[in-house]
Amino acid sequence: MNDEIFFSRIEKIKVKLYKIAYPYFNSESMAVDMVDEAIYQAYLKRRQLKQEEYMETWLIRILMNLCKTRYNKYKKQTGIEEIPEEATYAEYENLPLKEAISKLPQQYKEVIVMKYFGGYTIAEIGKLLDIPQGTIATRMRKALEMLRLDMEE
Amino acid sequence: MNRMDELNALMNEMVDIPESLDINKIKKVTKKKVLKHRIGQTTKGVSLFIIAFMAVLTVGVNTSTVFAKTVKEIPVISELAKIVSFNKGIEDAVVAEYGTPIGQKVSGKLGTVEIAYVMADDRSLVMFVKAYNDGKKTQGTIEPYEVIDTDTNEVLSSSYNIPELATDGKYTAIVYNWDKYRENISVDLKYEIYDDDNTSISDSETYSFNFNVGEKFEPKVYNVDKDYEIANGKYHIGKVKVFPMSTEIEVHFLNADEVETTDMLFELKDSFGLVRSKGEGLSAKYVNDDTYFAYVESGYFKYQGDLELKLVSASTISKDRKEVRLNLDTLEFTDKYGKVDEIYNVKKEKVTNSENEEVSEIDFSLKWDKDASSSVFWIKDNDGEYYAMTPVSFSNEGDILNSCIELNDQYINSNNEIVLERLFAENYEEANIKIKISN
Numbered sequence A: 001m002n003d004e005i006f007f008s009r010i011e012k013i014k015v016k017l018y019k020i021a022y023p024y025f026n027s028e029s030m031a032v033d034m035v036d037e038a039i040y041q042a043y044l045k046r047r048q049l050k051q052e053e054y055m056e057t058w059l060i061r062i063l064m065n066l067c068k069t070r071y072n073k074y075k076k077q078t079g080i081e082e083i084p085e086e087a088t089y090a091e092y093e094n095l096p097l098k099e100a101i102s103k104l105p106q107q108y109k110e111v112i113v114m115k116y117f118g119g120y121t122i123a124e125i126g127k128l129l130d131i132p133q134g135t136i137a138t139r140m141r142k143a144l145e146m147l148r149l150d151m152e153e
Numbered sequence B: 001m002n003r004m005d006e007l008n009a010l011m012n013e014m015v016d017i018p019e020s021l022d023i024n025k026i027k028k029v030t031k032k033k034v035l036k037h038r039i040g041q042t043t044k045g046v047s048l049f050i051i052a053f054m055a056v057l058t059v060g061v062n063t064s065t066v067f068a069k070t071v072k073e074i075p076v077i078s079e080l081a082k083i084v085s086f087n088k089g090i091e092d093a094v095v096a097e098y099g100t101p102i103g104q105k106v107s108g109k110l111g112t113v114e115i116a117y118v119m120a121d122d123r124s125l126v127m128f129v130k131a132y133n134d135g136k137k138t139q140g141t142i143e144p145y146e147v148i149d150t151d152t153n154e155v156l157s158s159s160y161n162i163p164e165l166a167t168d169g170k171y172t173a174i175v176y177n178w179d180k181y182r183e184n185i186s187v188d189l190k191y192e193i194y195d196d197d198n199t200s201i202s203d204s205e206t207y208s209f210n211f212n213v214g215e216k217f218e219p220k221v222y223n224v225d226k227d228y229e230i231a232n233g234k235y236h237i238g239k240v241k242v243f244p245m246s247t248e249i250e251v252h253f254l255n256a257d258e259v260e261t262t263d264m265l266f267e268l269k270d271s272f273g274l275v276r277s278k279g280e281g282l283s284a285k286y287v288n289d290d291t292y293f294a295y296v297e298s299g300y301f302k303y304q305g306d307l308e309l310k311l312v313s314a315s316t317i318s319k320d321r322k323e324v325r326l327n328l329d330t331l332e333f334t335d336k337y338g339k340v341d342e343i344y345n346v347k348k349e350k351v352t353n354s355e356n357e358e359v360s361e362i363d364f365s366l367k368w369d370k371d372a373s374s375s376v377f378w379i380k381d382n383d384g385e386y387y388a389m390t391p392v393s394f395s396n397e398g399d400i401l402n403s404c405i406e407l408n409d410q411y412i413n414s415n416n417e418i419v420l421e422r423l424f425a426e427n428y429e430e431a432n433i434k435i436k437i438s439n
Helices: A003-025 A028-044 A052-078 A097-102 A106-117 A122-129 A133-147 B003-013 B023-041 B043-063 B065-070 B075-083 B088-095
Strands: B100-108 B111-120 B124-132 B139-149 B154-156 B164-166 B172-177 B184-194 B201-212 B220-230 B233-242 B246-253 B259-270 B275-288 B291-297 B307-318 B323-327 B332-335 B343-352 B358-367 B377-380 B395-397 B400-406 B417-422 B427-437
Touching: A003 A028, A003 A052, A003 A097, A003 A106, A003 B023, A028 A052, A028 B023, A052 A106, A052 A122, A097 A106, A097 A133, A097 B003, A106 A122, A106 A133, A106 B003, A122 A133, B075 B088, B075 B172, B088 B111, B088 B124, B088 B291, B100 B201, B111 B184, B111 B201, B124 B139, B124 B164, B124 B184, B139 B172, B139 B201, B220 B307, B220 B427, B233 B259, B233 B307, B246 B259, B259 B291, B332 B343
Parallel strands: none
Antiparallel strands: B100 B111, B111 B124, B124 B172, B139 B154, B139 B164, B139 B184, B184 B201, B220 B233, B233 B246, B246 B291, B259 B275, B259 B307, B275 B291, B307 B427, B323 B332, B323 B417, B343 B358, B358 B400, B377 B417, B395 B400
C-alpha cells in the first residue's frame, strides 16, 4: 500500500479512532497520542496488510491494544481502581458516567466504547475483536447494567 | 442529569476534533516517528560514523593546507572551506565555488537564522547556516527536522549531522545525505538552544525555508567492470562516478545468495599517491539485494590525472548464520551451527528504564574485532516483522562490545526464545586491491 492510499484511508477513519481512544483516558491529548501511535505502528507494518479493505479492522485492533496497554500502565501510575464486576450499583452510583466507563473492567469497556463511540454493531464488534457475537451481546448487557444505561440494541 | 444525558454530554465533548488530527499533521508525526525509528536502529552506526568521521577529519586537515592557502584571499569561500575541511569532497566543492547563494533569513524568538549558501549533488545537500540575535549570544544545535522535495511533495528521511550553531554570525554546515539530487526544497530547521550551563536544552524553535538548490553538476564516469574476491564475498565493480562532493562506486554482490556483506571500505588516491578521500564504509546505499553504491569523499571532480581506487577491506556473514535464537531459559545464543562463539558473559538483569519502569534485560558481551559498521542484531517480533530493535546501550572497551536487549513480550515466542537477525560480521579481511581508473 503506498503512502497516498494509506493516508487517504486514515483520513476517513481518524475521527472514529479518536472517539474510541478518548473514553479510555477522558483526555484529548492522550487520545491523540494513542491515535498517532496506532497510525505509526500501522504505517511501519503497512506492507503486511494484503487486503486494503481490512485496514479499518486492523487499525482498530492496533488502537485497542495500545489503549489497553497504556490504560493498564496509567491505572498503576495513578492508582485508579476498576469497578469490580461484583460491585453493587450503590457503590459507584455517584461516579460520573465518563469516569464509570473508563473504570469498567476491560472486556465491558471495549464493547461500550466500540458501540457508542466507534458506532459499530454487535456483529461488527464480534468480528473486530474476533469474539463470538453471543459473547459480545452478553458483555454488552452486563456493561449497560453496570452503567445503568437503558438502551436497546 | 441522568445517565443518558451524561452519555450525550460525553459524546458532545468529542464533537470538536483536535487540530492535531489534521491529516497533514498526522503525516508529519508519522514520518517523524519513522525517522526516529530508523535512527534508533542505527545508533551503533551513528556512533561508529563519528569515529570514522574523526579519522577522516585528520586526513582532511593533513591534506587541506594547500587549499586553505589558495582560498585565503576570498573571505567567504575561505570561511566556508574552513568549516567543511573535515570532508575533502565538500571542501573542494566550496573552493571550486559550486555553491548557490540563498541568503534567506527567518526571524523568531531565538533570533534570526539564515541559510546563506547551499550545495547539492546526488549524494548530499550541504546547507551553510548562520544566526544572529541582536548581539545576544545563544548557543545550541541546528537540525534539519523536515526536508520536503517541493516538486513531488515527498517528505525525505535520511541521515544528517547536527552541528552547533551560535547567534554570532559564524557559519555552520549541515550535511544532509539524500538518495538523489532534488531541485526545489523546503526545510524546517529546528534550533535548540542550551541553558546557561550548556548542560541541557532550554528552548527550541523551528525555522522554515524554501529554496532552489542550484545547478546540478553531472559526474565524471569511469568504467571498471572487474571481479574481485575478499572475505568470502565475490564482487563485481562496475561504474565509478566522481561527483563534485563525493565519489560513488557501484558494487554488485556476485554470491549474495550465500554471503551478506556488512561493510566495505574504499579509498581513492591521485597519481602522486596522495590519499585525499577515505571511504565512508557506512554510507552504502542498497539498491536491491545484490547491488549497492559505496561512497568516498571526492576531491577529484576537477582532477585530470589518473586515479587509483583501493578496496581496503570487507566484512561478511554467511546467510545461514543470520538467524540467531536467544533461549531465555538457558541464556544461550545459538545459530544453525550451535552456540554463537562471539557472544559471552550473558546475564539477565532487572533495571529501571528511562520511563522509571522496572524492566528485565539481557546483558551480553561480543567480540568486536571483525566489524566496524553494523548494528548487532535486529529482533523479529511474533508477527515475523523486524521490529524497532535497538540494543539499549553500547560501550566499547577495546575490541569488546557490551550490549543488552530489553525484554518485551512482543518478542518472546512460545518456546521462551527471542529470534534475532545477526548483523555483525563473521569474516573480515584486509585487502590490497588496487584499481586504476583513467580519464
